[in-house]
Amino acid sequence: MNRLQTTLLTAIAPAVWGTTYIVTTELLPPGHPLFASLVRALPAGLLAIVLARALPTGAWWWKSAVLGVLNIGAFFPLLFVAAYQLPGGVAATLGAAQPLVVAILVVIILREPISAWRLSWGIVGIAGVALVVLRSTATLDGVGMAAGLLGTVSMGFGITLTKKWGRPAGAPAMSLAGWQLTAGGLFLLPITLLFEGMPTTIDSSALAGYIWLGLIGGLLTYTLWFSGIARLPVASAAVLGLLSPLVAAALGALLLGEALSAIQLLGFALALAAIAAGQISPGRKPPTGTNADVKQPAMAAAERRRAS
Secondary structure: OOHHHHHHHHHHHHHHHOOHHHHHHHHOOOOOHHHHHHHHHHHHHHHHHHHHOOOOOOOHHHHHHHHHHHHHHOHHHHHHHHHHHOOHHHHHHHHOOHHHHHHHHHHHOOOOOOOHHHHHHHHHHHHHHHHHHOOOOOOOOHHHHHHHHHHHHHHHHHHHHHHHHOOOOOOOHHHHHHHHHHHHHHHHHHHHHHHOOOOOOOOHHHHHHHHHHHHHHHHHHHHHHHHHHHHOOHHHHHHHHHHHHHHHHHHHHHHOOOOOOHHHHHHHHHHHHHHHHOOOOOOOOOOOOOHHHHHHHHHHHHHHHHHO
8 A cells, every 4th residue: 555545544534533523513412522432432442352353462451551541531531621611613723733742742752853844834734724713702711721732732642652652563453443442431431420421312313423433433533543653654644633623614614504714715725735745754865876877887887898
């Protein structure tokens, strides 16, 4: 599989995550974000383990627990707290800072050199998302801001450590997804039961929403996501996360009749440019010679020998 195919498949994950807002608001019972997170994580994780037929071994028990909490168990509740305490645009803009967080973490954790290219385009991506979703009437709440930033940092650490640790030899991406979804779901289970509980009724629309979040937004997307992280530079994968708020805004326009202004369209263009630029790794020098360059002197020498 070439780099473009891998990037496109990995991009499916954040694009599908962009449907979470409209599914939650239009299909799910209100006031149960933790339950929605639990249903999205735990059943999908257990199903992935059954399908992959592999459990963690050795150090991968604690690594899966750490990654499951960072990527899912802590990230989901923090995301919902930010969404409830802040206007959606502010929460989405905080989430768009993830490529910047990862650009810094790869220097600290993966010992990669700092990249002005990644930092610059990370800022452009934040600006683009802000233009799409931020409103002048937005108000800031301290708890919501802290939750949004902590959620962004949590998943940033999760992505970077996923790249650093990789996965056990022979273990498919679905195994890694299953371990993390299960660990995150088990982390969420007591929190959900303690603070929220279950909805009193779950109708057919809510059931369809939970199935979408669990099978598509959980099992499928995290399998694609972890497979992509293994093959792509971690900063290139992280910037694909900008697709989530863009898809959410596009669905709002298409399905809910929310008009997009010229400023928002400019924001779309900037964010998409940042995503495209994030797939480029500048500074790598191309090979100084081709096969033809190597062969030509040898051929010339052979001809001189034949002539003599």
